[in-house]
Amino acid sequence: MDTDLNIQHEALAKHFQDEANELQTKIVEHKKFLSQFESQRYVYGRHANDLKAHSQEVIDLYQQAVTANQDMAEMLRQADH
Numbered sequence: 001m002d003t004d005l006n007i008q009h010e011a012l013a014k015h016f017q018d019e020a021n022e023l024q025t026k027i028v029e030h031k032k033f034l035s036q037f038e039s040q041r042y043v044y045g046r047h048a049n050d051l052k053a054h055s056q057e058v059i060d061l062y063q064q065a066v067t068a069n070q071d072m073a074e075m076l077r078q079a080d081h
Contacts, residue, residue: 013076020069
């Protein structure tokens, strides 16, 4: 494979992996929010369930994005070989 193409593939793979890592950090942050909503329901009142549901949806979407980015990074690395 062309060296320039290898370099481009590796740069793209790094981009997708970096994005997956950033999203993973956001997942950890939202899991903290979720835990807070669960442990301090009295603070959030009747909105606690809505906040929990929203946080879980965000976590699920971020997890899907992490998987997609990791898959793209892996595909690009495989293309280099």
